[in-house]
Amino acid sequence: MGDLSGKTALVAGATRGAGRAIAVRLGAAGATVYVTGRTSRQQASEVGRTTETIEETAELVTAAGGEGVAVVADHLDPEQVRALVERIDAERGRLDVLVNDLWGGEHLVVFGKRMWETELDRGLRMLELGVKSHIITSWHALPLLIRNPGGLVVEITDGTARTNERFRENFFYDLAKNGPIRMAATLAHDLRDTGCTAVSVTPGWLRSEQMLETFGVTEANWRDATAKVPGFGVSESPLYVARAVTALAADPDVHRWNGQSLSSGQLAREYGFTDADGSRPDAWAYIEEVEIGGADRTPDDYR
Numbered sequence: 233m234g235d236l237s238g239k240t241a242l243v244a245g246a247t248r249g250a251g252r253a254i255a256v257r258l259g260a261a262g263a264t265v266y267v268t269g270r271t272s273r274q275q276a277s278e279v280g281r282t283t284e285t286i287e288e289t290a291e292l293v294t295a296a297g298g299e300g301v302a303v304v305a306d307h308l309d310p311e312q313v314r315a316l317v318e319r320i321d322a323e324r325g326r327l328d329v330l331v332n333d334l335w336g337g338e339h340l341v342v343f344g345k346r347m348w349e350t351e352l353d354r355g356l357r358m359l360e361l362g363v364k365s366h367i368i369t370s371w372h373a374l375p376l377l378i379r380n381p382g383g384l385v386v387e388i389t390d391g392t393a394r395t396n397e398r399f400r401e402n403f404f405y406d407l408a409k410n411g412p413i414r415m416a417a418t419l420a421h422d423l424r425d426t427g428c429t430a431v432s433v434t435p436g437w438l439r440s441e442q443m444l445e446t447f448g449v450t451e452a453n454w455r456d457a458t459a460k461v462p463g464f465g466v467s468e469s470p471l472y473v474a475r476a477v478t479a480l481a482a483d484p485d486v487h488r489w490n491g492q493s494l495s496s497g498q499l500a501r502e503y504g505f506t507d508a509d510g511s512r513p514d515a516w517a518y519i520e521e522v523e524i525g526g527a528d529r530t531p532d533d534y535r
Contacts, residue, residue, distance in 0.1 A: 234482020236298075237262035241329035241481070242320060244307055244369050247271050248284035249440035250388055251333035253470030255289055257478040258329065259298025266320055267293065268305040270336070275304075279336045284441060307334050307365040313372045320376065327376040329481045332415075333388040334365040337408065338442065347403035355404035362408030366415060374419075381427025384486055385419055386477055387412035389434050393493035395516050398524075413493050420491030429490045431480065435473035436497060436515025437466060458531070465531030466518045472496045472507040479503040511535040 236258060243255040247269030255267045269286035270277035286302045293300025303319070305312045320327055340354045340361075347355075366387065377383040389412040391400060396413065400406035412432050419430035437443075439454055447457040451469060458465045476499040480486050483503075497514030499505075506512055518534040521527040 234478065235262055236328075236478075236482055239263045239328040239481070240266070240320065240324040240326050241331065242266045242268070242316075242327060242373060243331040243333060244268050244305075244365075245333035245335060245388075246289050246331075247277075247286050248281065248289075249333075249442070250435055250438060250470050250473050251331070252284065252289045252292070253474035254331055254333065254388075254477045255300065256292045256296050257471070257474035258481060259293035259300055260296040261478050261482060262298060263329070263481075264299040264301065264324060265290075265293045266301045266303055266316070268303045268307065268316065270304065270306055272302075272304045277336060279339065281442065307369050308360055310368050310372070313368050317372045317376055326380055327373060327383065328380065329384050329386070330370070330373050330377055331386045331388065331477060332366040332369055332412065334369065335362050335388075335408075337361040341402055341405050343401045343405075345402065350402065350404060358404045358408045359411075363411035363415075366412055370415070370419065374423075378423065378426040378428050382484075382486075383426075383428035384481055385416070385423070385428070385430040386480065387416040387419075387430070387432040388473075388477075389413055389432050391434055392495050392516060393417075393432075395520065416493065417491045424490070427487070429487045431489050431491070432493045433473065433476060433480070433499070434493075434495050434516075435470070436468050436495065436513055437464065438473070439467050439469050443467075463518070463523065463531060466513050466515045466534045468496060468513045468515065469508045472500065472513070475505040476500065476503075479505060 245251045246255040246267035267289045290300030290302035337358045390409040416430045416432035473496040476496040500512045513535045
């Protein structure tokens, strides 16, 4: 997946799921990775999960071959983010990869309710977690990142620009997940003369720790869940999107993607990597062609 030795990355929102996997893969490629989150061994975030901590993520990065540095931070607090970036500058003097994977709003989403039926506080909190936190982080981190040409900003979201043209189940969720796509596009404009690149990247149906728990399965027996939800057969492990981001970070020609909305399945075809089981799932193609389009195909046809 390329050599990132000597590179410094910040994965904002790396406690679990895609963020954790991305941090570990960047570390496996040789990077020093600052990993941030609100859940530590001393405190839990509003997500309420104590089974994953930011310290554990940093340890996994180091075990994979990189150097993991855990920083407990709330990215909605500009002062905490400013201090984080100043620390990276003081300790490393550079930032080569910024991954904005901040979210943690699953517990707030209520599908099937119209905008005015959704509690306003819940809706606005989604926008804080999924949009405002990304803006604060980029505002503070980009002056450090652009010091060296070749820097990469990755906005992690749910859905591509094309798939998100349709309504995403809830007004506030729709805005929260379209926001990072537009942020990557507009940052690409601002970065165009710096030699740096901004993209948005989405996994497909992600088998995060929380998703596996919801379905009552583990990564070892996840296919058991397809008996009740056949579409889960096109799901992917967090490793898949982690390999996608690492491939981008190691690509000397990454600027060709500047401003684009990308998916793990698309990047797997481009860079030749697979998921942990050797397959190349493309959940978004399955959703578009089968669940929406009515094509007579199975999830296995999209792996």
